[in-house]
Structure formats: structure tokens, C-alpha cells
Amino acid sequence: MTSTTPTETRHSRADRTRPGRYQVDLDTETWWWSDETYRIHGFEPGEVVPTTEMVLAHKHPDDRDTERHVLDDARRTGEPFSTVHRILDVHSEAHVVSVVGEGRRDERGTTVSIASFVHDLTDSVSRFAAEQADASIRAAASSRRDIEQAKILVRLALEVDDDEAFSVLRRSSNHSNVPLRTLSQHVVREVDSSASPDRPFEASRVLAVLKAPPAATPVG
Incomplete structure (x- = not known):
């Protein structure tokens, strides 16, 4: 059994507190996560394939409905949005995160994707x-x-x-x-x-x- 050294712990925390990014293609429901976003959720980069269902499942149960509405509004309007809420990582540990993003529209004005920045605020708050x-x-x-x-x-x-x-x-x-x-x-x-x-x-x-x-x- 491999033990975790203090250095490894510091590195994992540093990785988790770096801003993450994500993007979702609304036509195909294909999600892309940066390495930092994987780590915020407790995964190694590429360990899982993010989906809408999985993203919502990792929201804290008390915040899930609100965040579903935020995502639906972003899909519908494409307007910039921001939110502060809790997620549960793969180990069921709660994190306070802030998300700031906006939709991207095609030439017809239809929202085709959403891109956002994700910040893990847990260690500093x-x-x-x-x-x-x-x-x-x-x-x-x-x-x-x-x-x-x-x-x-x-x-x-x-x-x-x-x-x-x-x-x-x-x-x-x-x-x-x-x-x-x-x-x-x-x-x-x-x-x-x-x-x-x-x-x-x-x-x-x-x-x-x-x-x-x-x-x-x-x-x-």
C-alpha cells in the first residue's frame, strides 16, 4: 500500500485550487473538462467521460435543482452567468465552487455551446x-x-x-x-x-x- 507524502498532498491541493475550465457542445451533449476540472471533482484527468447527467449528479443535493435551472437558462439564452454552489467529489467530499461562463451562439443566434471557468474555493473559505x-x-x-x-x-x-x-x-x-x-x-x-x-x-x-x-x- 502506497502512502501519501505531505509533498504529494500539497501538490494535489495546489492542482485542485487552480482554475478549471469546461465546455459543452449542446448539439452533441459532448463535455470537455480541463485537467483541473477533473481534479476538482476528485478524478484523474481523463479517468471518466463527463456527461450532463454526471455533472448534475456531482452537485450537492441541496443545490442541484438551482444549478439545473442555471444550466437550462444558459442553454436557452446564451447570456453570461455566474453561480456559487457546492459539489460532491468522487469521495463524497463537499467543495464550494464558483462558476462563471457564457453561451456561444452561431450566426443564427442559436446557443451552440457553453464555456465556463470553475474555481474551487474550499481550501480558502x-x-x-x-x-x-x-x-x-x-x-x-x-x-x-x-x-x-x-x-x-x-x-x-x-x-x-x-x-x-x-x-x-x-x-x-x-x-x-x-x-x-x-x-x-x-x-x-x-x-x-x-x-x-x-x-x-x-x-x-x-x-x-x-x-x-x-x-x-x-x-x-
Whole structure:
């Protein structure tokens, strides 16, 4: 019988606390997990083939229905999402994880896949502290959601990829001295205020905010 050394234990914890990633193809229900996501769930990389049923089975029973609704909403809308919940690894040990992701759409606007980042918060947050930290975690996730939504609008307006869209937002934020989240909220609010079923998306509204964002108090 092989014993686990302190070094091996430290390494396994370090691997588990690295951010993981996953992606699911909605047409084929094919899941891809990064090595870190396998380890967060207690598996060695490639040890199992992840499926929707298996992913949901590893959610804590008290959180499973909520997370099923989050996944269903992401499939339906493709909108950015964030959640903090518990999973049970292969050894039935509970982990507190945060997930931030978004859907990817095809040229028809249909959500074809979901990609997310997974963070294991267990080792850095005690049971009591987890409840106290939940508000700040959700606030950070909310900020991320605002930025992701604005990034999508900039990407559409300028016809650029995700990285360039984020660079455009960051440059505008630095140049105007407006916080990135506040700028992102202005972009989303400006587009939402002009949205209607019979009115096309107006790239000029996004560009106007990027050029001269108003200095207003952010929402939320």
C-alpha cells in the first residue's frame, strides 16, 4: 500500500485550487473538462467521460435543482452567468465552487455551446466564512457579468474577437478614467434603452459611449 507524502498532498491541493475550465457542445451533449476540472471533482484527468447527467449528479443535493435551472437558462439564452454552489467529489467530499461562463451562439443566434471557468474555493473559505464571503463573491461575479455583456456588444459593434473587444473596453476605461464595470454598465444600459423588436442593433450607440462615457454612479 502506497502512502501519501505531505509533498504529494500539497501538490494535489495546489492542482485542485487552480482554475478549471469546461465546455459543452449542446448539439452533441459532448463535455470537455480541463485537467483541473477533473481534479476538482476528485478524478484523474481523463479517468471518466463527463456527461450532463454526471455533472448534475456531482452537485450537492441541496443545490442541484438551482444549478439545473442555471444550466437550462444558459442553454436557452446564451447570456453570461455566474453561480456559487457546492459539489460532491468522487469521495463524497463537499467543495464550494464558483462558476462563471457564457453561451456561444452561431450566426443564427442559436446557443451552440457553453464555456465556463470553475474555481474551487474550499481550501480558502471555511464553512462560516463561506456564508460571509458569498455576498462579495456574488458582487465580483456581477461585475464580471457586466463586463462580459459589454464585451459582447463591443464585439458586435466593431466585429472583433473577444480579446480585442476587452482591450477596447479597457482602453476606453483608462482614457476616460471611468471604472471598467461602470463603463460596461453604461454600454449595456445605452443599448438596452434603444432596444425594440423592430429596431436593429445600433453600433453607433456603443461607439458613442466608448468615446465619451458619462461619469455616473454604477448600478448594483
